[in-house]
Structures are given as structure tokens and as C-alpha cells.
Amino acid sequence: MEGNAIEVDIKVPNKTRYLSLIGRIGEDIARELERYSGDRETLAYHLNLVLTEAMVNAIKHAGPKEPEKLVRIVITIRLDDLTIRVYDDGQGFDINSIPPPNFEELEDRGRGIFLIRSLMDSVSYRKNCKENILEMKKKLV
Amino acid sequence: MNLEQETRNDIVILYVKEERLDAHNSVDLKAAVQKLFEEGKKNVLVDLKEVRFIDSSGLGALVSGFKNAISHQGNLKLSSLQSQVKSMFELTRLHRVFEIFPSAPEAVENFQ
Numbered sequence: 001m002e003g004n005a006i007e008v009d010i011k012v013p014n015k016t017r018y019l020s021l022i023g024r025i026g027e028d029i030a031r032e033l034e035r036y037s038g039d040r041e042t043l044a045y046h047l048n049l050v051l052t053e054a055m056v057n058a059i060k061h062a063g064p065k066e067p068e069k070l071v072r073i074v075i076t077i078r079l080d081d082l083t084i085r086v087y088d089d090g091q092g093f094d095i096n097s098i099p100p101p102n103f104e105e106l107e108d109r110g111r112g113i114f115l116i117r118s119l120m121d122s123v124s125y126r127k128n129c130k131e132n133i134l135e136m137k138k139k140l141v
Numbered sequence: 142m143n144l145e146q147e148t149r150n151d152i153v154i155l156y157v158k159e160e161r162l163d164a165h166n167s168v169d170l171k172a173a174v175q176k177l178f179e180e181g182k183k184n185v186l187v188d189l190k191e192v193r194f195i196d197s198s199g200l201g202a203l204v205s206g207f208k209n210a211i212s213h214q215g216n217l218k219l220s221s222l223q224s225q226v227k228s229m230f231e232l233t234r235l236h237r238v239f240e241i242f243p244s245a246p247e248a249v250e251n252f253q
Binding site: 016017019020023041042045048049052053056059101103106107108109110111112114115118 | 160161163164165194196197198200201202204205207208225229232233234238
């Protein structure tokens, strides 16, 4: 994985049983990066986690158009820039309206986007003409 | 989900025998803990020795168990967290909520 850009484009059924498969791909990428000087096992965990959280998010927001739908995940590495895009065709949501978790109150839910935001440098969620795209970027230094 | 259950001194220990505790399997853990408190058990220890990955759903299932313990006047504690798993508790400040022990025997001692 030197110099040249890499793009991994995956489609998996929108079922939680595929979370470990997607997470493992993130871990493998972290371990194979040649230029990364940080802690590889921590990066592996973080990529596993953001991919898992993003895919769960896509499953939750998936549209009802077809019973057996796919989640598309594109991972791009160009020099020191890692970009993950996760596509869903559901209603979508306003990512900026999601508050950080209230640490004083014990909620069962609401930590997924917080974790993604904590571990990636930038996160956006936008709609194009046919789908929503959750885009997460991280500088690999 | 693969869970092993053991009772020691009125403490039910649930060993999570999975590498991942995530949105795919955490509902099973949540249900198992809920069932224990509904059956009248007061002290539950969840041992995460084999769990090397936890996501927000896994954390949520444990939070749910903790709240269940409170509502049944019981206790839920955790043991044997791997370092990466522990860092997720720290990131979400949940290490301040749970009592976390290095091993199941040490946690069992603490329930006395």
C-alpha cells in the first residue's frame, strides 16, 4: 500500500451479521498501511469501530424499496488521507442536529455518531439525488 | 450469542464468550441480564475477558443492564476488560458509571 491510491468498494446485505466482516476489512487495512507511523492496533480498532457504527447507521436508515438491500461502503486511501463513505437510501437525518451524549444521564443509545466524530477528523452526512452518503475522513499520520 | 453462566456466592457471573459485542449480538446479552434481575437475582457480574471489540450497541446493552440492576435494587459489575475495550468506556465516560475489576475473582470478592 505504498504511494498509489487504493479504493475498496464493497456491497454487503444490510444485515448486522456482516458487521464483523466489514470491521475486519478496516482492521486489515490498518495493519497493511506502509506509511503509518502511529499505533497500528489502535488504528485497527478505530477503523473497525467507525465502519461498524456507520454500517449500523446505514441499516437503520435503509429505505423500504427492496426487501433484500445492500449497504455500499467505499474506503479510499490516497497518500495519508483515508476516506470512508457509506451509502444508504433511507430518509436520512441531519447529522448536525444530533447532540453529543449527555454524560450525566445514562441512555442506552446515542453514542454511535459521537464515537465516529471522536475517532475521525471530519464527518459529514449529505444527500445526493438518489441516496445519502456518510463521509468520514482521517489523516493517517 | 455464546454466554456461559456460573453462580458463586449468590453472584451470577455471565462470561461473554464472543470476540465482538456489537449491534448483531448485544440484544442477547441485554435480554439475558434483564431475565436474571426479573428472576430475582441481585448480583450480576459480566465478564468480558474474551471480548476484544465493543461498539455503541454493546455499551448500550451494558448500560441497560446497569439500569435494570438499579431498578431491581441489585448490582451489575464488570470484569476482565481488554485495553481497547476499556478505552471505549473511557471515551464515553462509562468507566465512571461501572465498577470495573481486573478479573472475575476480584470482582466476586468485592460483592461481599
